[in-house]
Amino acid sequence: MRIGTITRASALAVAVLLTASGCGISMGTGGGQGGGGEVSGAADGSITFQTWNLKTEYADFFEELIDEFEKENPGSQVRWVDQPAEGYADKLSADAAAESLPDVVNVAPDLVHPLARAGAVLELEEARPGAAEAYLPDAWESFAMPGMDGVYAYPWYLNTGPVFYNRELFEQAGLDPDDPPSTFDELFDQALRMAEETGGETAMLGQTPGIIDLGMYGSQLMNGEGTEFTFNDAPAVEMVQRYREMYEAGALVPEALTQDYTGTGEQFMSGALAWAPGSAYDLENFRTNAPGLYENVGITEVLTNTGKANMYLQGVAVSAATEEPATATAFAEFVTGAAQQEAFAREVQIFPSTAGSLEDPYFTEDDGTDEGRVRVAAAAQLESAASYNPVLFNDQMKNLLRDEIALAVKGDKSPRQALDDAVDRCNELLGEG
Known part of the structure; x- marks a missing residue:
């Protein structure tokens, strides 16, 4: 499995192609363990x-x-x-x-x-x-x-995590590169300041929030029984509203609203973006493919309102x-x-x-x-992290949420209406099984 990338999508998600069947497997009958019970015995098969x-x-x-x-x-x-x-x-x-x-x-x-x-x-x-x-x-x-x-x-x-940021871009915007944002409010405030100080030429943020971001912001993504999505609650609405403000001010790159946008990685590595969540794996990528960025990269903790990183x-x-x-x-x-x-x-x-x-x-x-x-x-x-990506939240649902949030960020829908529509449609898909 691919170990890591600089995106907000799971660095650890998705996909293999199996071209040969497993050895000694019978799903329907035979000596399989499918009937349940404790497994014991010698490991000699x-x-x-x-x-x-x-x-x-x-x-x-x-x-x-x-x-x-x-x-x-x-x-x-x-x-x-x-x-x-x-x-x-x-x-x-x-x-x-x-x-x-x-x-x-x-x-x-x-x-x-x-x-x-x-x-x-x-x-x-x-x-x-x-x-x-x-x-x-x-x-x-x-x-x-x-x-x-x-x-x-x-x-x-x-x-x-962690989060990477471009120290040089922070300095150019009059922000302290030794004191990066440690809360969402600080991130949004500094993003607005960066956009204002650079005349909208430099954006702090490179992607609209996804399901994981809503979870870290404090949204209760599903009900307690795990049978319905609930990410149209007050924290989620607030987060989308803040992103709408970022977009209007030029603090969010406009490409983030397009369907074929692939994320923050390339823009951050090119120096066009100041802030990018990533993984420990990304530093070697910076050193090899963006040495100028590597010399100026800052490193800070993932932001979360829950106290738990993803x-x-x-x-x-x-x-x-x-x-x-x-x-x-x-x-x-x-x-x-x-x-x-x-x-x-x-x-x-x-x-x-x-x-x-x-x-x-x-x-x-x-x-x-x-x-x-x-x-x-x-x-x-x-040590205290949690997985915010519901196992029932499939790729079709991710696309639905992305599209609805894009409509809200552009001002075509209110954040509340966009999230209500996303939750309704995702729950319909959940019911279809």
């Missing part, structure tokens, strides 16, 4: 493990990981399948329907939801009682599905019909165990989801580098 877009850069790491597991579990065999990042959500569903889901699959919370509803993946609190203790509570709960009991994937690697999350699910449930669950727990997660976090700028891992000095002690500073700040955020 043959299984298939599927990731996406990891083999090109991390082949040595995963080949060594598999070798270690097979040595610790005599008789076990793990076939690794890594797929390109195209059409994975649909392909996963097709594989499940065709009874060819791999034994162990890399998923995000939104991708595992249809598999869980179809009974295609193990419910882990029944299959592996006590497994939750090994992981951060919020990471574990991110794989609980609305309207269903239990948890349907092991948490794997995490990512979050957690981007990957997981590992186990096929409910695997013929080797003991081996499959053992391998999933091995891959997502503390030792392996901490080792992987040293290969790339991501973070482990295992309990206690973020207390390691690697994640708590700044080594004097920009990368170390970002790593320590992001790790501190993850």
Whole structure:
């Protein structure tokens, strides 16, 4: 899976293409674990493990990981399948329907939801009682599905923040680059000042708010039962109204309202934008592809009214019909165990989801580098982070929300009406299942 990008979309979401069926899988009959119950026994079977877009850069790491597991579990065999990042959500569903889901699959919370509803993946609190203790509570709960009991994937690697800003653009606008915004109100006030001081030539903001932003602003995105969207409440209306003010003042780039707009990344890297949420992974991208920006980049914490930053999350699910449930669950727990997660976090700028891992000095002690500073700040955020992206909020709903917010920001609808319309239509889609 792609590790990170400088967008507000999940750095950890979406897609693989599976071209080979899983080894020894039978969805309908046979020796699968689909009937429920606790999984136990020796891990001495043959299984298939599927990731996406990891083999090109991390082949040595995963080949060594598999070798270690097979040595610790005599008789076990793990076939690794890594797929390109195209059409994975649909392909996963097709594989499940065709009874060819791999034994162990890399998923995000939104991708595992249809598999869980179809009974295609193990419910882990029944299959592996006590497994939750090994992981951060919020990471574990991110794989609980609305309207269903239990948890349907092991948490794997995490990512979050920080926010990057262009110190040079701050100085040109008369803003203090050593005192960046620490609240939304400060962000909006400084954005307006930047637009005024530069005659609208420099915008602070590069994208309209999405579902995650509304959540961090304080909107209650769904009702308590997880059966209806509710992101048309007062905090959401207020946030959209503030963005309308930013747009009218020139503090939000107009391209943000177009359907084919791809986000803040390119504009921030070109120096046309002053503020951009990103991830720890982005610093290397700046160093390589925008050295002028890299010399002037400032780093600060994600803004949130809830006290919790957003957690981007990957997981590992186990096929409910695997013929080797003991081996499959053992391998999933091995891959997502503390030792392996901490080792992987040293290969790339991501973070482990295992309990206690973020207390390691690697994640708590700044080594004097920009990368170390970002790593320590992001790790501190993850201790209390939460996933704001509802697993039921699909791409069609994201597009609907984006379009309605664009109408509100342009002044074609009131923020209240736009959000009411978005919620109504998203709930209709939710009811259509």
